Amino acid sequence: MSTDLIVVGVDGSTSSRRALHWAVTEARRTGAAVEAVTAWYWDGIEGAVLAATDPIQQREHAERISAREVDAVIADLGSSAPIARQVVEGHPVPVLVEASHTARLLVLGSHGYGRFHHAVLGSTSEDVVRQAHCPVVIIPVPHREHATAPADPVPATR
Secondary structure, three states, X not given: OOOOEEEEEOOOOHHHHHXXXXXXXXXXXXXXXXXXXXXXXXXXXXXXOOOOOOHHXXXXXXXXXXXXXXXXXXXXXXXXXXXXXXEEEOOHHHHHHHHHHHOOEEEEEOOOOOOOEOOOOEHHHHHHHHHOOOOEEEEOOOOOOOOOOOOOOEEOOO
């Protein structure tokens, strides 16, 4: 396990944006590197979140989300340290669990663009917490829409 890598799941949701912001702030505080991981897959089903009609377009859509989110956090916080981006084909849970093998810390938003929304954690966050190979930090959704500063993380236990 690396002692200097913070991996953060990025899916374009407000929750993952907050997680990326928190991860970059924590990395600056501790001198760690940040890797933003965006998982994508094509199951042939179009939905509200999918913006593609084939796997190639879906991958390109994931690349755009990853670049947009990383660029936004760099614009917001400045670019004192680079943020590596990984866009990986696969379902989010196994992709993030695999990324946790080399991380000191895995950071996730509490709810993303998954199909299910749980009362406290989204289904992806809940499953990753149970399987990760490193500590996981879950960044909660703000209680009010107008909250703009990243909240303190809710520690997740495995």
